[in-house]
Amino acid sequence: MLISQVLLTAAQKAPMQVAISDLGKDLKFNELSKRVARLSYLYQNELGQQSRVAVLARNRGSFPLTFFALANTRATVIPVDPDSGQEQIADWLRESEATHLAVSSDCLTLAREVLRNERLSLPVFEFDKKKGGEYDAGFAAPSDSPPRDTDIILLLRTSGSQGKPKLAAFDHNRLIHAATAIRVLYRAGKADRFLTPMNWAHPFAFIHGMLFPLLNGHTCVVEPGLEKKESMRFLRDAKVTRLAMNPDSAQEFLHYCQEAGTKFPLIKSITVGLNEPSTELQTLSAHVGTPVLRCYGQAENVWTAAMDDDSELAASPHPWMRGLTGMKYKVIDANGDTLEQKGERTGQLALSGPSVMAGYRGPEEKKKEFETATKMKIRGTWLYTGDIATLVDESDGGGVRIHVLGRREQLLEEAGGFISPTPIDAAVKTIAGVTEGVGFVTNDLSGKPILVCAVLKEENSVLRPQEIMALLRAKLPAAQAPSAVVLAESIPRNLAGVNRDRLARQFSGITATDMSITAQPPPPNAEGVVAASASPEDTSPAPAAAVVPAATAQQVFVTCALEQIIPNEPLPVPIYLYVQQRFVPYLDRGKHVDRNSYDRLQFKRITHFFIREQDYSALLAWSGRVDTAAPVDVLRKEVKARTMALFQFPRSDEQVKKVLETTQKLVDQVLSAPFAARPLAQLQTLATGTIDHSINVSVLSVYLALHMGYTHQLILNHMGAGALLHDFGKALVLTAEGDSPEQLEHKMREHPALGAEALASDKSVPNEVRMIVAQHAECHDGSGYPKGLRGSGIYELARIVAIANTFDNLVSRGHGTILERQKSAIQQLSEDLSSKFEAQKLRKALKILSMGLPA
Structure with a gap:
C-alpha cells in the first residue's frame, strides 16, 4: 500500500475532520x-x-x-x-x-x-x-x-551520536508501519490534536508530530514559533491535546505551568523522545497532572521501537515500555550470543521489524562506505541499537516489556551488571550551593571506566569538590556514587538534553586524586611534618620537604615543580601526589604524563608533584637532558614564518595555501587538550607586531570557541584561519609617508574589506574565513567598521574573533607585566567595552580568560 x-482512507472515514x-x-x-x-x-x-x-x-x-x-x-x-x-x-x-x-x-x-x-x-x-x-x-x-510501496520516499538524518551523521532510508511500507504501530499505545480519539515544537526534519518529530496524526485521522497542529506566554495561549486556543518534544522542553513547559499555576486540562499527554525523562520531569508531570509518555527509538527506526502505554502510565508510572506489534526484540551478551533465559534478561538490544530502515543512503561515490555502515548496523534482519536494555515477556505471552538503561558507552559495567549515572543527577541537585550537576562515565588515567559528576556551583558558593563528593556518597548507594567530582563552566547540551558523550571526552583521563589537591603546599609545622587533620576529607598537599607519617615507610619526600615534568617523556623516577595525609603513587618510573593530563593538572592549579629525596638528582639530570621546547612553540615559529611570507607577498595563492595548512596544525595543537584551561601565558605572547598579534588571536579564538561549545573540526579550522588572516588586509592598505594619524586611521579601517576581497579570488579559502576577515572589526552596537553591522547581522564566528582581537590589542598596548596587562584587559572588556560585543559570548569569554589566570 x-x-x-x-x-485517502483516513479522509474517507472522516472527510470533515480537521x-x-x-x-x-x-x-x-x-x-x-x-x-x-x-x-x-x-x-x-x-x-x-x-x-x-x-x-x-x-x-x-x-x-x-x-x-x-x-x-x-x-x-x-x-x-x-x-x-x-x-x-x-x-x-x-x-x-x-x-x-x-x-x-x-x-x-x-x-x-x-x-x-x-x-x-x-x-x-x-x-x-x-x-x-x-x-x-x-x-x-x-x-x-x-x-x-511502488518499496520506493524510497524519505531520507532522515541521524544525530551522528555513533560517528558521522548518516541518512536513513524509508519506503512506503516502513513509514506506514511506523505511523500505525503506535496507535494502540496512544489510544488517541478523533478529537485529539497533536503538536510538536521540534522541526519535522527530526525523525521523532516527523512521526509523532506530523505523520502519525495524519495517517490515523487526527489533527496536526502547526507550531507557530511564538514566545513562551504567547505559546501557552496558543496551546489553549488551538485546543492541543497531545504534545511531542524532547525532555528538556517538556521539563521547561511543565515547570512554567507549575510556576504560573497554569493548567492545561485538554492536554492528555506529552510524548518525549531522544532521552530518558529525568526524575525532576517525572515529579513535575505528577504535580501538574500531565502524563509523560516515553518513546524509545533511533532515526534508523523513526523512533518507533517501544513506547509507554498511555492508559497504563496514567494509572501507575513504571519503568517498562511496551514493545510494538510486528516488532521482534532480543538482547545479546558480550560474545554476541542471544540471551534466551526466562524472566528478565539484560544485554545489548537488537530489534527487527517492518519500520526498520532500508539502509543508509549517501553520495554514489561512497556507495560501498554506506553499504558497509548498513551491514554493521543491520545484520541479517536485526538492527543493533548499541543500547543496553532489560527485556521481560508479557505474562500472557503476547509481547515484550522493555526497560532501556542507556547507551553502552554511557553505562558503568560492574559485576555483570550495568550502573547508570542518572541517579547522580537527581542527588547532586539536592545539595545547597549547586546550580546543576550531571553524572557520566569516562575513563580514568589507566583507561578504567569510572563514574564522575560534573557540577555547576552557585556564584558565591564555597563548596569544594571533596565536600560535594562526601555529600553524594551519603545520598547514594556505594555502587552509584561517583569516583570524582569536577567543577564545570557549563553543562553541554544537545537536542536530546545533557550531552554525556561530550562530558566523557572532555574529562577522559581523569583521576579521583585530580579533584582532591589544592593549589599550593602549606608550610610545614615546627617538626617539618604535616599536621594531622580532623577532617577525613583533608587533601592538602605535603610541604616542600616532609616526613611521611609513621603508618607508612619512613622516607623523605621533596617537591618537584610541574614544569620539571616533560609531557610524553618516560619518567626517570616515580612521582607522587599527597592525598588525605598520605603520599599516593601517581606514575611509576618509565610511565609518562600525557599532554592532556598535564593540561588538566594546570587547570586544577596543581603546581607540584612529590618525589623521594634520593631521586631528586636523577630528575634534575633528566630535566636538563630532555629538549623542553613545547610543540606549540615550534609550531608558532612555523606559523609566524609562513604568515610573514604571506604578508610580504599578499597576492600569492601559494602562500595562502601554506598558511591554511599550518593553521590546521595550530588548531590540532589546541585540540590536543581542548578542555583543559591553559594559562594565558601559553596561549598568548606579548605581541610586538601584526604577525605575533595574528597568531595570538588565532590561538585565543580557537580556544574560546572550544570552551563555548564549538567542537566541529571544520568550524575550528575556519575559526583559526580567519583569525590568523583577520589583519591580512593591512598588507594591502596603500599609505604615504605624509599621511596624518587621522588619515592613516581612516585608511586602516579599510583593511577588513581589502583582506576579504583579496581572499575572494582564491577558491581554496572557505567563505567562512572570508566572512571572519570581513567582519572581525564590526561591533554589536553598530559602531564598528567597515559596514557598521550590528547584532545578529555579524557572522557568528566573527563575533568570537572580535573579542580575542580586542583582548590581545589591550594586552599588547597595556603597561606592567603581562599578567597585569591581562587582568586589566579583562576588566576593560567587562566594563568600558561591553556594549561592543554580544553579551552572552562576552560573558563566556571573560570566564574562560579569567580561568587562565594564575590563582
Missing part, C-alpha cells in the same frame, strides 16, 4: 486529499519522477501536502532543519545528492546564501506557493511507471 492511499491547523487556518481531510492529488500532477510535470527533493523549511501546513504529493511521483524527500547552521545544511544537501531544493518562503534567503557560500547549484522553488489548482482532484499515476 502507498502512503497516500492510507491518507487534518491540519496552521495559524488558525484549518484544512479538512477531504480538501487535503484533493490538494495532494493536484500537487502530485504539478510536481510530476515540473520535476519528473524519482527526483530527490531536499525540503528546507520550518514547520508549515504546506509541508505535509508537499511530502505526500512528491511520494506519489516516486520522489525522495529529504527534510532539512533550517536552524542547523549553513555548514550542516550544505552537508545535508551534498550527502543526499538532492536534485532540487524546496523551501518555505521564510527560508528562501537562507537557501540562496547556503548555495552561494557553499558553491552548490540546485534549482530552488517555494513549495508553499505551489497550488496546482488547474489539475484534477483525483491523482492517477502514469501506467508506465507507477509508484
Whole structure:
C-alpha cells in the first residue's frame, strides 16, 4: 500500500475532520486529499519522477501536502532543519545528492546564501506557493511507471551520536508501519490534536508530530514559533491535546505551568523522545497532572521501537515500555550470543521489524562506505541499537516489556551488571550551593571506566569538590556514587538534553586524586611534618620537604615543580601526589604524563608533584637532558614564518595555501587538550607586531570557541584561519609617508574589506574565513567598521574573533607585566567595552580568560 492511499482512507472515514491547523487556518481531510492529488500532477510535470527533493523549511501546513504529493511521483524527500547552521545544511544537501531544493518562503534567503557560500547549484522553488489548482482532484499515476510501496520516499538524518551523521532510508511500507504501530499505545480519539515544537526534519518529530496524526485521522497542529506566554495561549486556543518534544522542553513547559499555576486540562499527554525523562520531569508531570509518555527509538527506526502505554502510565508510572506489534526484540551478551533465559534478561538490544530502515543512503561515490555502515548496523534482519536494555515477556505471552538503561558507552559495567549515572543527577541537585550537576562515565588515567559528576556551583558558593563528593556518597548507594567530582563552566547540551558523550571526552583521563589537591603546599609545622587533620576529607598537599607519617615507610619526600615534568617523556623516577595525609603513587618510573593530563593538572592549579629525596638528582639530570621546547612553540615559529611570507607577498595563492595548512596544525595543537584551561601565558605572547598579534588571536579564538561549545573540526579550522588572516588586509592598505594619524586611521579601517576581497579570488579559502576577515572589526552596537553591522547581522564566528582581537590589542598596548596587562584587559572588556560585543559570548569569554589566570 502507498502512503497516500492510507491518507485517502483516513479522509474517507472522516472527510470533515480537521487534518491540519496552521495559524488558525484549518484544512479538512477531504480538501487535503484533493490538494495532494493536484500537487502530485504539478510536481510530476515540473520535476519528473524519482527526483530527490531536499525540503528546507520550518514547520508549515504546506509541508505535509508537499511530502505526500512528491511520494506519489516516486520522489525522495529529504527534510532539512533550517536552524542547523549553513555548514550542516550544505552537508545535508551534498550527502543526499538532492536534485532540487524546496523551501518555505521564510527560508528562501537562507537557501540562496547556503548555495552561494557553499558553491552548490540546485534549482530552488517555494513549495508553499505551489497550488496546482488547474489539475484534477483525483491523482492517477502514469501506467508506465507507477509508484511502488518499496520506493524510497524519505531520507532522515541521524544525530551522528555513533560517528558521522548518516541518512536513513524509508519506503512506503516502513513509514506506514511506523505511523500505525503506535496507535494502540496512544489510544488517541478523533478529537485529539497533536503538536510538536521540534522541526519535522527530526525523525521523532516527523512521526509523532506530523505523520502519525495524519495517517490515523487526527489533527496536526502547526507550531507557530511564538514566545513562551504567547505559546501557552496558543496551546489553549488551538485546543492541543497531545504534545511531542524532547525532555528538556517538556521539563521547561511543565515547570512554567507549575510556576504560573497554569493548567492545561485538554492536554492528555506529552510524548518525549531522544532521552530518558529525568526524575525532576517525572515529579513535575505528577504535580501538574500531565502524563509523560516515553518513546524509545533511533532515526534508523523513526523512533518507533517501544513506547509507554498511555492508559497504563496514567494509572501507575513504571519503568517498562511496551514493545510494538510486528516488532521482534532480543538482547545479546558480550560474545554476541542471544540471551534466551526466562524472566528478565539484560544485554545489548537488537530489534527487527517492518519500520526498520532500508539502509543508509549517501553520495554514489561512497556507495560501498554506506553499504558497509548498513551491514554493521543491520545484520541479517536485526538492527543493533548499541543500547543496553532489560527485556521481560508479557505474562500472557503476547509481547515484550522493555526497560532501556542507556547507551553502552554511557553505562558503568560492574559485576555483570550495568550502573547508570542518572541517579547522580537527581542527588547532586539536592545539595545547597549547586546550580546543576550531571553524572557520566569516562575513563580514568589507566583507561578504567569510572563514574564522575560534573557540577555547576552557585556564584558565591564555597563548596569544594571533596565536600560535594562526601555529600553524594551519603545520598547514594556505594555502587552509584561517583569516583570524582569536577567543577564545570557549563553543562553541554544537545537536542536530546545533557550531552554525556561530550562530558566523557572532555574529562577522559581523569583521576579521583585530580579533584582532591589544592593549589599550593602549606608550610610545614615546627617538626617539618604535616599536621594531622580532623577532617577525613583533608587533601592538602605535603610541604616542600616532609616526613611521611609513621603508618607508612619512613622516607623523605621533596617537591618537584610541574614544569620539571616533560609531557610524553618516560619518567626517570616515580612521582607522587599527597592525598588525605598520605603520599599516593601517581606514575611509576618509565610511565609518562600525557599532554592532556598535564593540561588538566594546570587547570586544577596543581603546581607540584612529590618525589623521594634520593631521586631528586636523577630528575634534575633528566630535566636538563630532555629538549623542553613545547610543540606549540615550534609550531608558532612555523606559523609566524609562513604568515610573514604571506604578508610580504599578499597576492600569492601559494602562500595562502601554506598558511591554511599550518593553521590546521595550530588548531590540532589546541585540540590536543581542548578542555583543559591553559594559562594565558601559553596561549598568548606579548605581541610586538601584526604577525605575533595574528597568531595570538588565532590561538585565543580557537580556544574560546572550544570552551563555548564549538567542537566541529571544520568550524575550528575556519575559526583559526580567519583569525590568523583577520589583519591580512593591512598588507594591502596603500599609505604615504605624509599621511596624518587621522588619515592613516581612516585608511586602516579599510583593511577588513581589502583582506576579504583579496581572499575572494582564491577558491581554496572557505567563505567562512572570508566572512571572519570581513567582519572581525564590526561591533554589536553598530559602531564598528567597515559596514557598521550590528547584532545578529555579524557572522557568528566573527563575533568570537572580535573579542580575542580586542583582548590581545589591550594586552599588547597595556603597561606592567603581562599578567597585569591581562587582568586589566579583562576588566576593560567587562566594563568600558561591553556594549561592543554580544553579551552572552562576552560573558563566556571573560570566564574562560579569567580561568587562565594564575590563582
